[in-house]
Amino acid sequence: MREVTNMNEQEETRQEKKSKLAVVKKVAIAGGGIGGLATAIALRKQGIDAQIYERARELRPVGAGLSLLPNGLKALEGIEPGIVARLKQAGSQGEIINLQNKSGETILQNKSVLMEKYGMPMLNIRWSRLQEILASALPPDIIHLNHRCIGFEQDRDRVTVNFENGKTAEADFLVGADGINSAVRQILIGDGSPRYGGRMSWRAVIQYSHELLRANEVILMTAVEGKNIALIDVGGGYIFWSAGALSADDSSSGNAAAVKSRVSQEFAGWASPVPEIIEATDAEAIVERPIWDRPPVSSWSQGRVTLLGDAAHPMAPSLGQGASTAFEDARILALCIGSASSLESAIASYETARIERTKIIQARSAFVGLRSYDPDSEKYFEEDFSGVAERAKVGNEEFEEWLYRYECDAIGQTLAS
Ligand SMILES: Cc1cc2nc3c(=O)[nH]c(=O)nc-3n(C[C@H](O)[C@H](O)[C@H](O)COP(=O)(O)OP(=O)(O)OC[C@H]3O[C@@H](n4cnc5c(N)ncnc54)[C@H](O)[C@@H]3O)c2cc1C
Numbered sequence: 001m002r003e004v005t006n007m008n009e010q011e012e013t014r015q016e017k018k019s020k021l022a023v024v025k026k027v028a029i030a031g032g033g034i035g036g037l038a039t040a041i042a043l044r045k046q047g048i049d050a051q052i053y054e055r056a057r058e059l060r061p062v063g064a065g066l067s068l069l070p071n072g073l074k075a076l077e078g079i080e081p082g083i084v085a086r087l088k089q090a091g092s093q094g095e096i097i098n099l100q101n102k103s104g105e106t107i108l109q110n111k112s113v114l115m116e117k118y119g120m121p122m123l124n125i126r127w128s129r130l131q132e133i134l135a136s137a138l139p140p141d142i143i144h145l146n147h148r149c150i151g152f153e154q155d156r157d158r159v160t161v162n163f164e165n166g167k168t169a170e171a172d173f174l175v176g177a178d179g180i181n182s183a184v185r186q187i188l189i190g191d192g193s194p195r196y197g198g199r200m201s202w203r204a205v206i207q208y209s210h211e212l213l214r215a216n217e218v219i220l221m222t223a224v225e226g227k228n229i230a231l232i233d234v235g236g237g238y239i240f241w242s243a244g245a246l247s248a249d250d251s252s253s254g255n256a257a258a259v260k261s262r263v264s265q266e267f268a269g270w271a272s273p274v275p276e277i278i279e280a281t282d283a284e285a286i287v288e289r290p291i292w293d294r295p296p297v298s299s300w301s302q303g304r305v306t307l308l309g310d311a312a313h314p315m316a317p318s319l320g321q322g323a324s325t326a327f328e329d330a331r332i333l334a335l336c337i338g339s340a341s342s343l344e345s346a347i348a349s350y351e352t353a354r355i356e357r358t359k360i361i362q363a364r365s366a367f368v369g370l371r372s373y374d375p376d377s378e379k380y381f382e383e384d385f386s387g388v389a390e391r392a393k394v395g396n397e398e399f400e401e402w403l404y405r406y407e408c409d410a411i412g413q414t415l416a417s
């Protein structure tokens with residue numbers, strides 16, 4: 001016991017020393033999603049007093065389940081050593097990927113080589129478990145619920161964040177991790193609503209067993225009319241299903257029963273177990289969401305404020321990189337702040353490390369999924385992603401090498417030197 005206390009004391013002393021050197025002492029993070037939580041852990045490891053301000057009244061999962069990929073898991077392990085082992089226990093690993101048509105015929109079966117090649121698997125997990133595990137690495141009193149950020153003011157020394165509940169918070173630095181409809185982004189960039197990508201998505205997690213659904217496997221079924229559904233083991237007897245279909249407009253179906261009826265109709269006649277799993281899902285558990293993104297921008301920051309995760313680089317979910325890139329952002333931002341001699345240089349290094357990379361991932365995500373049905377897609381693509389379009393279109397193997405071999409810590413060291 002005394003040994004543990006000594007280790008904690010040593011860690012506290014290390015963090016205090018780091019804090020004395022850091023270019024900021026107190027950071028406000030708007031948004032307690034996956035990106036905000038990871039950023040708070042990463043900054044606190046640098047001895048910085050990071051506080052999260054979340055609009056929700058309770059920390060509730062915003063999605064059903066998700067896949068984390070080697071680049072994101074490596075970033076997260078750098079932030080909180082040992083966390084990947086906990087996530088593995090709580091989730092499942094995508095070892096076999098079965099690609100099927102809507103009649104259930106196998107087009108391709110792939111054994112994942114991610115672990116052998118990159119040292120990290122595809123880890124599939126319930127959103128709520130990921131959120132709990134991240135939150136458990138933080139002191140609970142630093143997460144301020146019912147704090148919707150509505151604006152901020154900054155001067156040379158401070159940033160004051162304003163909340164809808166009438167309260168304010170003062171900090172040296174503000175990170176907007178408030179998602180695709182970020183309030184912080186609207187003040188910094190002012191680019192209005194996100195752009196609808198022509199697809200509607202439905203997602204749910206359900207405790208479910210079926211002879212066709214096996215542990216550590218992913219079934220991905222697609223149809224030529226642009227529909228697809230993924231059935232993913234996320235551990236503990238839970239299956240995460242995530243479906244998508246082309247839709248002329250982004251209006252929601254209304255109530256939960258109408259949402260369930262719509263997705264049931266979209267996938268009527270598909271092979272087992274698709275109709276059965278939709279039927280077995282509680283209507284209230286189905287999340288319906290249009291697929292949106294935004295064109296990339298060349299700066300995410302102004303003075304003492306920057307963006308991170310979906311607030312900075314929202315992307316179509318076709319590569320499953322949203323959370324993984326948010327973890328990369330969190331790791332790199334904390335390394336930049338921990339090693340820079342001024343806040344300006346920390347932000348400049350963060351942007352240098354992150355903007356071009358995420359632009360390429362946004363481009364690839366759009367290229368693979370978002371507008372592939374649209375006759376004007378090539379034109380949008382070249383306009384939005386000028387300068388990186390060719391890099392986003394390389395072959396799968398080359399792209400995966402570039403994507404998964406990213407080492408935040410090596411990049412952080414280069415930035416610091
Ligand atoms: C259909 C679909 C499937 C997906 N599948 C995957 C996947 O398999 N793998 C993957 O990595 N990613 C996936 N994503 C993307 C992933 O959801 C996001 O990229 C990820 O959640 C981004 O994290 P974030 O913290 O930046 O934003 P969010 O998770 O959106 O969190 C933002 C937080 O900010 C809060 N907030 C919002 N506004 C304010 C405000 N004004 N003040 C205070 N708080 C505020 C919100 O309540 C929320 O808690 C998918 C997305 C979709 C739509």
